[in-house]
Structures are given as C-alpha cells and as structure tokens.
Amino acid sequence: MELSARDFGDIRRIDVRxxxxxxxxxxxxxxxxxxxxxxxxxxxxPHMTRRGRAELRRSMTVRDGKGxxxxxxxxxxxxxDRGSARSLSAVVxxxxxxxxxxxxxxxxxxxxATGFHTDEFVRRQGRWVLLRRRFIGDWGEAxxxxxxKPLDFEPVDAGNIESELTPLDYEAxxxxxxxxxxxxxxxxxxxxxxxxxxxxxxxxVVNRDAGPESRVIARGRDELWEYALSVSDLxxxxxxxxxxxxxxxxxxxxxxxxxxxxxxxxxxxxxxxxGAAMARMRYTGVYRDEVVKVDGRWLFAKRTxxxxxxxxxxxxxxxxxxxxLFRD
Amino acid sequence: xxxxxxxxxxxxxxxxxxxVGMTDADHEEVRQLFARYSQTLDFGDAxxxxxxxxxxxxxDTSAPEEGLSGVHRGREALRRFAVASTEYSAGRxxxxxxxxxxxxxxxxxxxxxxxxxxxxxxxxxxxxxKPSPVTRSELxxxxxxxxxxxxxxxxxxxxxxxxxxxxxxxVLERVERPITAGALPGVPSRS
Numbered sequence: 001m002e003l004s005a006r007d008f009g010d011i012r013r014i015d016v017r018x019x020x021x022x023x024x025x026x027x028x029x030x031x032x033x034x035x036x037x038x039x040x041x042x043x044x045x046p047h048m049t050r051r052g053r054a055e056l057r058r059s060m061t062v063r064d065g066k067g068x069x070x071x072x073x074x075x076x077x078x079x080x081d082r083g084s085a086r087s088l089s090a091v092v093x094x095x096x097x098x099x100x101x102x103x104x105x106x107x108x109x110x111x112x113a114t115g116f117h118t119d120e121f122v123r124r125q126g127r128w129v130l131l132r133r134r135f136i137g138d139w140g141e142a143x144x145x146x147x148x149k150p151l152d153f154e155p156v157d158a159g160n161i162e163s164e165l166t167p168l169d170y171e172a173x174x175x176x177x178x179x180x181x182x183x184x185x186x187x188x189x190x191x192x193x194x195x196x197x198x199x200x201x202x203x204x205v206v207n208r209d210a211g212p213e214s215r216v217i218a219r220g221r222d223e224l225w226e227y228a229l230s231v232s233d234l235x236x237x238x239x240x241x242x243x244x245x246x247x248x249x250x251x252x253x254x255x256x257x258x259x260x261x262x263x264x265x266x267x268x269x270x271x272x273x274x275g276a277a278m279a280r281m282r283y284t285g286v287y288r289d290e291v292v293k294v295d296g297r298w299l300f301a302k303r304t305x306x307x308x309x310x311x312x313x314x315x316x317x318x319x320x321x322x323x324x325l326f327r328d
Numbered sequence: 329x330x331x332x333x334x335x336x337x338x339x340x341x342x343x344x345x346x347x348v349g350m351t352d353a354d355h356e357e358v359r360q361l362f363a364r365y366s367q368t369l370d371f372g373d374a375x376x377x378x379x380x381x382x383x384x385x386x387x388d389t390s391a392p393e394e395g396l397s398g399v400h401r402g403r404e405a406l407r408r409f410a411v412a413s414t415e416y417s418a419g420r421x422x423x424x425x426x427x428x429x430x431x432x433x434x435x436x437x438x439x440x441x442x443x444x445x446x447x448x449x450x451x452x453x454x455x456x457x458k459p460s461p462v463t464r465s466e467l468x469x470x471x472x473x474x475x476x477x478x479x480x481x482x483x484x485x486x487x488x489x490x491x492x493x494x495x496x497x498x499v500l501e502r503v504e505r506p507i508t509a510g511a512l513p514g515v516p517s518r519s
Contacts, residue, residue: 020427109469319371
C-alpha cells in the first residue's frame with residue numbers, strides 16, 4: 001500500500017490537532033485522535049501506558065502546564081506499514097513564563113524537553129486515527145538504541161509529474177529535510193549520503209570568522225559518508241536534534257529550491273530537579289537547497305548551510321527574498 | 329499544483345462538519361504562505377512581506393516594542409511594521425509557524441498556528457557565553473497566530489493575522505475550550 005497525498009495530509013493533521021488539544025486542554029479532541037482501542041505510552045514505563053478512550057480521557061489534564069506548555073512537531077517521517085501507517089516525529093516542548101514583568105517586555109519561553117513521537121495509525125471508518133502513540137525523550141535509551149542503525153522509513157515516491165510541484169512533491173521534499181536530520185543525528189552514515197544525488201554537494205559554514213577550517217565541502221556520496229562519520233565522532237549519541245523548519249519551496253516537479261531554518265537542540269539527560277529543563281537550543285541557521293527528483297525520489301543536488309550571524313546570512317537582510325544558494 | 333478537491337470533511341479536516349473544499353494543495357499553499365511571511369519578515373523584505381496580505385490586510389500583534397505593537401492596517405502600515413521589525417531584529421530573529429491548523433471552504437479559511445521565535449548572537453554580545461567562534465541562539469518567546477485567509481486570483485493571502493504571546497490572558501482563555509482554527513469571537517482586536 002502506498003500513501004497518497006491525502007493520506008499524508010490527514011496523518012499530519014491528526015498530529016496538529018493532537019498538539020493543540022493537549023496544550024490547550026481540549027480533552028475530547030485529544031481522545032478523538034485515537035482509535036477506540038488506541039493507546040498512549042511514555043518511554044518504556046508500563047505504568048505510563050493509557051489504553052482506550054476512557055483511560056486516555058481520564059489521564060489528561062493541563063493543570064500541570066496551566067496552558068503554558070507547547071508541543072511542537074519539527075519534522076515527521078511517515079510511511080505505510082502493511083495497510084496501516086507509522087510516523088517518527090521530532091518534538092520540542094516549551095514552557096512560557098506568563099505575562100511580562102514590565103511594559104515593553106514580551107513573555108519569555110524556554111525549551112524544556114526534546115524527543116520523539118513514534119506513532120502507528122490505522123484507518124477506521126474512512127479516517128485515519130492513532131492506534132499507538134509513544135513519546136520518547138532524547139535523553140533516554142529508546143533514542144540511544146537507534147544510534148548507528150539504518151533509518152527504516154521508506155522515502156516518499158513522489159511520482160513522475162514534472163510540470164509542477166504536486167502536494168506529494170511537497171511532502172517528499174519536507175520528508176527529505178527531516179531524513180537529513182535524522183540520519184545525521186542517529187549516525188546512519190549511508191542513509192545520510194543517500195539523501196543526496198551521487199554527485200551531490202554539501203557546503204556548510206558553521207563558525208564565525210574562524211577561517212577556512214570552519215567550512216565543510218563534501219562532494220559525492222563517499223565524502224558525504226565521511227562527513228556523517230565526522231559528526232558522529234562528536235559523540236552526541238542522539239542528544240542533538242537537527243531540524244529544518246519553515247521550508248519555503250519553489251520549482252517544478254523535476255527540480256526545486258528550498259529555503260528553511262535550521263533549528264538545533266541538545267538534550268542534557270534526565271533532570272535531577274523535577275520540572276527543570278532537560279534540553280536547550282543549540283543553534284539556528286539557514287539552509288538553501290537545490291533538490292531534484294530522480295525516479296520519483298527527491299534528493300539534494302546541493303545543500304548549503306550557514307549559521308545565523310555569519311556574514312552570508314546577514315547579507316540576505318534588506319533584499320528581496322530569493323531562494324538562491326549560498327555562494328563562495 | 330495538481331490536486332483533487334476534498335469531499336470528505338471528516339478525513340481532511342479532523343472532525344469539523346462542513347470543513348469541505350480545502351484541497352491538499354490549499355493546505356500546502358497556506359503553509360507556504362506562512363513560511364514566506366516568516367522569511368520575508370526575518371530577512372527584511374518589506375515588499376515581500378506586504379504581498380502576503382490582501383490590500384486592506386490587518387496585522388494585530390501583542391509585540392511590546394515601539395513600532396511593532398498594536399494594529400497595522402493596510403499595505404503602508406504593514407510596510408512600516410516590516411521596516412521597524414528589521415531594525416529591531418537586525419536579521420538575527422527567526423520566527424516560524426508550526427502546528428498549522430487550517431479550516432476553510434477553499435475560498436476563505438481560518439488558521440491557528442504556533443509561533444516559535446529565536447534570536448542568534450555572535451558570542452561577543454552575550455557576556456554569559458564563553459568566547460568562541462561558535463554562534464549561539466536562544467529561544468526568546470512563543471505565541472500563537474489566529475488568521476483569516478482569502479484566496480485571491482488563485483493565491484492564498486492573509487486578510488487578518490492576530491499574534492499573541494503565549495502566557496497572555498487572551499491565549500489562556502482558550503484553555504479547556506474546544507480547539508478551533510482562527511480567532512475566537514471573544515478575542516478582541518486591539519484597534
């Protein structure tokens with residue numbers, strides 16, 4: 001079974017409704033995201049599992065967060081699974097501190113946790129619903145267990161329409177951005193290299209005014225594999241999460257340009273103090289990509305990245321927005 | 329953009345009866361509009377930002393900074409807002425809409441989304457950070473956008489956007505009420 005653009009859209013909308021319902025305390029809407037026999041789990045603790053709509057309904061409260069907690073889905077991989085579907089979604093959780101202390105101040109928010117939703121979906125009475133949702137924190141063993149293993153989600157087959165970008169093309173391109181981050185973070189070096197065409201190029205500058213050593217140019221899959229290996233040598237062990245958000249996509253069904261924001265977080269590990277933050281922002285930046293469709297699969301022909309505050313990014317300010325790649 | 333019209337409101341828009349007519353392409357074009365809004369504003373493309381709105385579009389924001397707060401109605405006011413925003417952010421602020429909830433009939437739509445705002449610093453300007461060539465970014469604030477949209481000549485545009493920081497009473501009033509796309513009737517305009 002292949003998922004259609006409508007299937008992908010419906011599944012993503014369940015996740016959106018779930019986040020809104022949980023954060024704003026719409027208990028019925030949250031429960032309605034699940035099948036009658038659906039279940040929600042946190043980590044691997046069997047005591048944190050809720051089965052069926054009645055248990056799900058009773059377990060839900062926003063009293064702890066008082067409407068100040070937000071769950072953000074940064075990216076999702078979705079594929080079919082024997083008549084059902086599944087997804088792996090990176091999640092960041094934030095908390096705001098309420099009304100500002102003084103005039104001229106905005107409310108402040110912090111990152112308090114990062115992790116994943118691993119989901120199973122089934123179609124019941126013509127609509128997709130969650131059969132199982134499990135939240136795993138980036139600090140836990142469940143994330144560490146994925147390190148070094150091939151990412152077992154199939155890329156989207158976007159078909160062969162070349163005249164224009166279809167909804168399936170947008171879905172496939174967004175999943176490519178997500179796949180890039182997951183394969184890097186989970187140290188799937190071959191999976192990372194396969195996000196690119198055979199002669200694909202990664203060009204990134206990460207440090208400010210630090211000379212040529214701050215620049216990485218990897219050409220072709222062998223060099224891209226080595227780049228991924230060099231990142232795993234930093235020993236983040238799944239605690240750093242690289243995401244690309246706000247993707248703006250222009251092109252046709254054969255070739256497109258993408259501008260997106262890098263949003264990188266780092267998990268600390270379980271807090272010793274209840275309620276303390278378990279993660280923080282690491283950096284932001286700008287991706288400018290050229291992507292091409294090869295046999296129905298979107299791939300990076302060239303990915304350029306610059307961290308925010310670097311001169312290439314500052315040079316974009318005050319000019320008409322274009323999706324040009326960063327140049328030498 | 330190739331697409332088919334949704335005929336199953338339940339399947340395409342959750343559980344809200346009558347929410348038919350939004351195609352997959354419509355949903356994606358609304359998300360692309362929001363990405364364009366963010367990137368034109370963050371990179372100081374005032375004309376591109378203004379083009380995200382209809383002619384008499386309205387932006388109503390809880391941003392406290394002078395020149396940014398309050399209601400900005402019409403293209404000239406929106407242009408001034410974009411210029412003021414660029415002066416304030418200096419190209420170092422990133423604001424993204426995520427968790428975009430959209431309902432509509434294919435010609436008009438309402439949306440509610442989360443907005444996450446970060447600011448990047450070269451280390452020299454942040455004394456609590458160790459000197460390093462590595463730039464840092466911080467989450468500064470979060471909020472929600474409540475939007476009204478209209479399709480004009482095949483393009484989705486914002487007719488009204490309300491932004492409220494998380495933690496403000498207008499956002500907290502939504503807690504334990506049914507989630508919905510767009511502004512609640514009870515959320516007052518700041519005009």
